[in-house]
Amino acid sequence: MLIILSIGIVVAILAPFLVGSLRYSKNEIINFNLNPGIVLSLIPVGMFIFFFSQIPLISSGTIPFESYPWIESLSINLSFRLDGIGLLFSLMITGIGAGIVLYAGNYLNTHEDLGKFYCYLFLFMTAMIGVSVSDNFFAFFLFWELTSISSYLLIGFNHKEDKSRYSALQALLVTGGGGLALFAGFLLLYTTTGISSFSELSIYNGTLSNAVELSAMILFIIGISTKSAQMPFHFWLPAAMAAPTPVSAYLHSATMVKAGVFLAARLNPYFASVEYWSETLMIIGGTTMLIAALMGVTQTDLKRLLAYSTLSVLGMLITLIGMNSYESLTAFGIVVAAHTLYKATLFLVAGSVDHSVHTRDVTQLGALSRIMPFTTTAGALAALSMLGVIPFAGFLAKEFVYESATQFGYNTVLLVFLFFVTNSLLGAIALRTGIGVFWGKKNNISTEHAHESHWQIVVPPLVFGFLGIVLGIFTSGTTAFFNSVSNSLSRSTLLRELHLWHGFTLILLLSIITIVASYFIYTTISKKGTTPLELKFRLLPTALFGSFIEILFKVAGAVTKFFQNGKLRWYISITFLFAIILIGSSLPFSTNALTFTFPIHVTIYEWMLTAAIIVALVIVIQSNSRLTAIAAMGIVGYAIALFFVLYSAPDLALTQFTIETLTVVLFMFAIYKLPKNVTVPDRNTKLRDASIALSIGSIVTLSILFATGSPSVSELEVFYNTRSLVEAYGRNVVNVIIVDFRALDTLGEIIVLAVAALGIVALLQFSKGEQK
C-alpha cells in the first residue's frame, strides 16, 4: 500500500508539470489534443483495479498488513491494514477519483490553475487512501491532516473571491480544530495505554480510568463531528460548495466528509463498550440527519440541495454506527456504497447542467432531457437510487436501514419514524435534483446555448449511475465483501446473506410508503429558498463562527494593546513588578537569618562616603539641571571607587575611577547640547514609581543581607592566592585572574568593547555618509 501512496504523492508533484507540458505540446509541437484529465485518470483507474483485485482476498477474511518504521521509539509507524471497510473506502476513493479526474480535465480545461488543481486533487486522493488503510494512529493523523490541507486549498481554488477564501478558512479552522482534538485523543490513549494503532485498540482488554476514557471519547467525537460536519459543526460544509463542482462531488460528498464517519467506524470496536459512546453518536447523528434533510429540501440551488442531503446521510451513518447492532453495521457499509455512487453522480450532473445552462437554480431549470440526454440518464439513475427504487443499491440501503431500526431493542418507533421522515425528505431532494431539472416544465431560462456536455463530463456520472444498479442487482455476490466490512466495525463476527428481494414484508411496505411520501413532499414544495429553519441552523452557527472570528480579533487587539502599548515606562514598570513578585517571593524570610549588624566599627571616612552617595542620589533625583545630575552621578561612581580603595580592591578602584571619568566625559560630549525639557511628574506617578523603586531596592538590600550570612573562604580564593605567583608568575592575584585564570572572560569583554566602539562609530557616521 505504501507503493500506491507513493505513486499518489509523486503524481501530485508531477501533475502541474504534466499539465503544463500537455498544454504546451498542444500548441507547439504535435497537433494532438491530449487532455491531461485522460492521462491522469489512468492512475486512479490502475489503483482501483488493484483494490478491486483485493476483494476476494479481503472477503475471505484475510487482512493484508504492512508496516514501515517512522519514529519507532514512539511507536509511530507507517502501518497499513486493508480490512473490509478500508477496502470499501479505497475502492470509492479511487473509483470516484478516476471519474473526477477525467471530468475535471474538461470541466476546468481552460482554467489557469489546472495544474495546481490536479496536484491538490491527487494529494487529497492519496491522503484519503492513507486514512482508509492506516492502522497506526499517527499515520492516520498524518493523512487526516493532509485531507484538511488539500481540501482547504481546493475550497479556496477560486482564491480571488473573498467568499472562497472565507469558506476555505472556515473549513480549515473547523476541521483543523477537530484535527487537534483528534491528535489530543490519540495522544491520550497512547500515553495512558501505550496503544498506538486501531488494531491494537480494537482488541484492547485493559481498563482505562473513567476520566481518560471520557475525555478521549469527547475528543474523538469532536474530531468526528467536525470532519463529517455533524451538528453543531455542520455549517462549513454548505459553505464549502464555493469549490468547483468536481471538488464538491469528490471531497464534500463522496469521500472526505466520510472520513469522520470512517473514524467513528474505526473506533467503534473498542468504544462501543464505552459508556455514552453509542448514545452520543445516535443523538448527534439523528439530529443532524433530520435537521439537515429538513433544511435541504427547501433549497433551490442544486449544489446546496445536494450538500444538505449529504449532511443528512452523514448523520444517518453516524446514527447507524451508534446503534451498533449487527443490522445497523451491515446497513452502514451498504449506505456508504450506495450514497457515494448516487451522490457523486448527482453532483457531476449538477456540474454538467451548470456548465451548459449556467445556472444551478432548480426553480429556473427544467425540461433539459431533450438537450442533454446523457446527463439526464445519469441524473435519473442516481435519483432513482437515492429515492430507493428497486433494484437500485439505494433500495437495498433503505431496506437495511429500516430493518436495523425495526430490529433495534428500544425506541423502535421513534427510530423508524426518524428514518422514515429523513428518507422521505431525501427522496424529495432526489426528485428535485435528478428528475425535476430534466422533466419538469420548461422554466424561464434560455436554453438556446444549452448543449450536451463533453464526453469527459458525461461518462463518469453515467458509469456511476449504472454501477448503482449493478450493485443492487448483484447483491448476493457482494455478501462476503459487505460482511467483511461490517466485521471490521465490531468485535463480533457474524455472517449474513444479502438479498435484494426479501419478499413482501413490513419493511418493503415502509420503503414504498417512503417513495410515495417523497413524491408528495416534492410536489408540495415548489419553490422555496431559505427557510426560518435554515436560518436557525445554518446561518446561526455561521454567524456564530463569524462573530467568534470577530471577537477573537477584538480580544487579540485589546490584549495586545493593553500589554504592548508602546509606552516604554509601562514596560519597565511591568518588568520591575515581575521582578518584585518573582524575586520578592523567593526571599528566604523563613529559613535564613538577616545578618544585620549595627554599624559600630565604622570610620568617619566611611560615614562621609555614605553620606556623599546619599546626597548625590538625592541630587540626581531632585535636580532640574542635567549637568548637576550627571555630576552627581559621577560622585556616586567616585564614592564607590573610594569604597573599593577602603576595602582592599585597588584594581577595582583604579578602573572605576578611569571608567567613571570617561563616562562623565562621554555624557558631556553626547548630552550637553540637548535642550532642557523639564517635566515634573504628578504626585501619583511619583508615588507609584517610588514604591516600585523602593521595593526593588529593598529586594537588593535584603538579598545581600541574607546571602552574607555565612562568610566562608571559597576554595577558588585559596587556589588563586596560592597558585598566582607559583604557577602564573604574578603577584597581583586579581590581574592574574583576569589575564590567565579566567582569561576567557576578558577575551569576551574586549570583544564587547570592540563591538560597542564599532556600533558607536556606525551610529554616528552611518547616516552622514549617506547624505554625501
Add this chain to the structure above:
Amino acid sequence: MNSLILKTTVRFINKLLLLFSVFLLLRGHNEPGGGFVGGLVASTVFILYTLSEGYKEALAYLKVSPFSLIIVGLTTAILSALPSLFLGDAFMKAIWLETRIPIIGKFGTPFVFDLGVYFLVLGITLSIVLSLRKDSE
C-alpha cells in the same frame, strides 16, 4: 580651545602620560594596573591632544587609525591564546619563557594578551571620543 598654555602643557605632559601608561601595563601582573588601565591612560594622551589641537591633528599625531588599533588589539589577544592549542593543550593555556626579561620579569602569553587589551582599549576609547568629536563639529 586655542589656548597656548594648554597646547604647551599638553605637549609636555603627553610624553609623560604615555610613559606612565606603559608603566601601568608592565607592572599590571604584580601591582594594580594592567592593560586596561594602561590603555585608558594612553588614550587620555590623544584625548588631550584632541582638546588642544582638534581631532584631525590628533588623528595625525596617532599616525594609525583607531580602528586598526582595535583590530591589532583583538588579533594580538586572540593570537596569544592559540599557541597552546597547537601544542595540544587547552585554549589560552599560558606559555612562559624560561628566562626573565628586565622590567617585565617573566614573559609569557598572558603578557601578550594584556598587550592586546592595551591596544584595544586605546583603540576603542579613541574611536569613540574622536567620532563623537567629529560628529559634534
Add this chain to the structure above:
Amino acid sequence: MISILAILAGLITATAVYLLLRKSLVRVIIGIVLLGHAANLFLFVISGLVKANPPLINAGNDTVTGVSADPVPQALILTAIVIGFGVQAFAIVLFKKAHEKLNTDSMDSLTATDSSRG
C-alpha cells in the same frame, strides 16, 4: 559595614529604578549607569568585606598572607565594569542619536514601533 553598604546598594538600585521610570532620556540613561553601579556594589558586598589587605602577594612570599579580600568577585566586577562601560557608552550615543533624529527627549513619545498602524 556590610549592612550600610547593603542599604547603599539598595538605595542606588532604587534611585536607578526610579530614574528608569522617568520621562527624560537623560535621566533614564543615568538610571542605567546607576543600575550598573548597584550591581557591581552588590557583587562586591555580598562576598564579604576585608579592610586593607588586597589580594596581592608581597615580595618574599609565595602566597597572599593573612585574611585578604577575595580576589574572585574583584575580578568579576572588573570584567563587569568594563563590559558595562562598553554597553553604556553605546547606549549614551544611541540616546544622543535618537534625540537628534526623533527630536524628542521624552520616553513617552517613543511609541512608533508599537503602534499597530502598520
Add this chain to the structure above:
Amino acid sequence: MNNVLTIAPLLLPMLSGVLLLSIKQNIKLSTAVYLVSSILQFIVSSILLFTISESKFFVMHIGGWEAPFGITIAIDIAGSIMLVAGSFVSLAVALFAVNTVEPRRLQFGFYGLTQFLILGVNGAFITGDIFNLFVWFEVMLISSFVLLSLGAGKEQLEGTIKYVLLNLVSSAFFLMGVGILYSATGSLNFAKIASVAILNPDNSLLTLSTAFFIFSFGMKAAIFPVFFWLPSSYHTPPIVVTALFSGLLTKVGVFSLIRLFTYVLPTQQQEFSFLLKVLAGFTMVIGVLGAIAQNDVRRLLSFHIISQIGYMIMGIAIGTAASFAATIFYIVHNMLAKTNLFFAAGIQNQILGTYNLKKSGGLYKTAPYLSLLFIISAFALAGFPPLSGFPAKLTLISSGFSAGEYLISGVAIMVSFFTLFSMVKIWNEAYWKELIPERSAGSNTNKMMYLPVILMALAIIGTGVFFQPIYHLLMMAAHQLSTPELYINAVLGEV
C-alpha cells in the same frame, strides 16, 4: 583533535569576526570569507555532533586550569544539537544576507557583527561557568544592539532604545544572581555548583538566585510578562537581521533556562515548576493573540516567537527527561520554521514593496514557489505532519500527558489552533488575495534569495520525516540533562 573541536565553536566565529572586520571595506573578499566561514562552522559543528554521541561530553578547561578553578567549556549532546541548528540557521542567514544587505551596511562591519553575535550565542550554548555565561550574553547583546541599530533609521533607533534598556536591566539582575550564587556555593562552575546544590537541596539562597536567573533568562527568552522588548524592536531592522535574531537570540534564553535547571541547579526545578507552567501558558496565549492582532507580517511573526517560547517554557516546567528532549527539538524546529518565515516575509517585501498584509496580495499566482515554501514553514509551525512541527508538538505534548500535566498541555493544543489561524491569515492576505495592480515576481528578486529558503524548507521536512535518528539523539541528550551526575563527573572528574 578533540581539543580543537571543542573550542572551534568559539574560535571560528571569533577569528572570522576579526578577519571580516579588518577586511570590511573589500566587499567581494569579505563576502567570500563570510560564506566560507559560515559553511565551515556548520561542518565543524556537525562533526562535533557526530563525534560527541560516542564520547558523551567534550570538556575543555580553558587556560589549562582544572575545574572548578578555571573556566570550563563543556559540550553535551544538547549543546551540540544547538550548535548544529544554530550554525545551520546562520549559514542560511549568510546566504540570504549576501543577496540582500546593501554595501553601506557591509562597510560598517555587518558580516563581522553577525560573527560576534554567533560567538556569543555559541559561548552561551557551551560554557560551563555562570559568569562566563554572563560574558557571552553580553557579547551577544552588544552585537545585537549594533546590528539592530545599524543604519540608524528612526524606527530602528526607537526599537533599539527599548531593546537596550530592558536588556540592560536583565543583565544587572543576572550579575546579582551570580553574586548570590557565588556567596552561597563559593563557585562559579556549573558542575561544582550542582554538586553543592545536590548536597544541600534546601539551601534557600539557591532558590533566591534561581529567581534572579529566571527573571534575567526569562527576559532574554521573552516570556510573559517581560517580552515587551521583542515586538518593539524586531520588526525595525532589515529582515535578515530579524531572521537571525528570531533564530538565535530568544533560544539562548530558553537554553540557558534548561542549563540552569539541569546542570547548575537541578534541585530548583521542582521549586519553580508551577510558576513556570503559569508563565508558559500566558506566554503562549498572549503571544498568539498578539500575532492575530497584527497586520504587519514582521510584527505578526515577532509575536509568534513569543507564543512559541511558551511551548519551550512548558517543556522546562514539566521537567522530565522526555520533556527536556522535546524542548530541545522544539527549539530546533522553531529556529528553522521561524527563520524561514522571516525569509519568506523578506522576499514578499522584495516583490510587493510592503510588509503590510492589507496592501499585499497575489503572491500565489506571481510567486508560486514562494507560496510553496511559505506554506511548508507555516504548516510546520502549526504542527502538521510530517513537517518538523509535528514531532516537536507530539513529543512535547505527550511528555505533558505522560507527566499528568493535562491543563497546560491542553492550552498548548488550543494555542496551536490559533497559530494555524494566524498563519492562514498571512496566506489569505498576501498569497491568495488578488492584488491590483498585479506585480510580477521577477521584478526585483534575486533567484539566489530562494536558496536559503529552500535549504530551510528541506530541513523542516527532513527533520520531520527522519525523526527517528533525531529522537534517538534527543533521548541521549535528555538522559544527560536529567542526570546531572554525568555532567558533574565529566567536568570535575570522578569524585
